[in-house]
Amino acid sequence: MSARQYVSFAADLAAVLLVIWQLISMRRLPGENTPQRAYFHRLSVVTLIISVLYLLKAYADIQIGGLVPEDFGMLSEADLKAWYAAAVLAWLVDIFLTVVFLFMWITLMCWTLFEDREYLRRRFWVGFMPLIVSAVFTCVCIPLALMSEQGYYVFLVALVVFYIVRTLYFLLSLWLLREYKRQNEYLRFFNPWFFFIPVFAGWVIEDVTGWDFSALGSAIGVVLIYISITRVQRYMDMETEFYNMDFVNFLKGLARKKKYDPHSAMIFMPDSPEERKAFSGILRSQLPKDCEPILCGDGRVVVLTNARHRGPLAMVIEDVQALYEIKADSVLKKKTETAEEFMERVL
Secondary structure (H helix, E strand, O other), X not given: OOHHHHHHHHHHHHHHHHHHHHHHHHHOOOOOOOHHHHHHHHHHHHHHHHXXXXXXXXXXXXXXXXXXXXXXXXXXXXXXXXXXXXXXXXXXXXXXXXXHHHHHHHHHHHHHHHOOOOHHHHOHHHHOHHHHHHHHHHXXXXXXXXXXXXXXXXXXXXXXXXXXXXXXXXXXXXXXXXXXXXXXXXXXXXXXXXXXXXXXXXXXXXXXXXXXXXXXXXXXXXXXXXXXXXXXXXXXXXXXXEEOOHHHHHHHHHHHOOOOOOOEEEXXXXXXXHHHHHHHHHHHHXXXXXXXXXXXXXXXXXXXEOXXXXXXXXXXXXXXXXXXXXXXXXXXXXXXXXXXXXXXXXX
8 A cells, every 4th residue: 555545545534534523513503403504414414425435435446556547447357346446436426526515515605695595596507507517427427437448538528527617616606705795794603714725725635646635625624614603602592592792702803803883782671581582583583684682691682783873773673562562772872982882881
């Protein structure tokens, strides 16, 4: 065994174990099975399949004594044909699954950033067509790579097609990210670069050196984005799903960086913990996405907003009170107050 085979096998095994750990961690998360969690679970399962196939390819490579694309269609030893077929099959299916992997990543981005699961369906040619083309090429290339003496050239054609498709999906991801940042000042509890950097670093290392780091890079990217998303759990009151007081320090940090500047607040005053729990779902359903409902130590629920006048606040309060009888008030930030001073005053 060469150093490349040792390291590749170890990297693929680490990827499998890493994704299994993450799937187990996801099952232990409190709360409901939201669409975002369901999408992320599917992405993780695809990552696990990719990692297992890479592990199979690495093991088959060891049994054969080394396999490169130039060997496609040329291996004749009968006792090695099964391992050869397994290696070629895993290799090509994995390349296709990286396209599926990116497609599912874009779907997750659409939901997380815009809560829009229909984006790719509305733009069929951009979203689904590259995936369909990749699937067709995979079905055609596998038997040709296995049985034809020209299997290497078939593999090269497939590789070029997959590179083009992966590049299209990567550019689409960056476009979605730019569109979100154009409409919003910052990303909260979701850092796409935690995904992009390890995933594409793993692919580049494998493409340049031939060492199998693609699966490990993908696994690390998925785990890091999972940690980024679930970071919100530490700032949540699990009973009401309002933010807790630790979240105030997080917001103050954003305010110091000029990334957060609330201009008003709504204050709701439930009489008891039971009333607070019953009222929480109603309030969350009536709030715009950019509002911050924070559960204070004295039982008040303070909702920080960007509204500069009392009119929009009064409308939201009326809508909430129409569904649930509760005492409420609103506060505007003074012209001389900083964001931190305003939060100190209302919280």
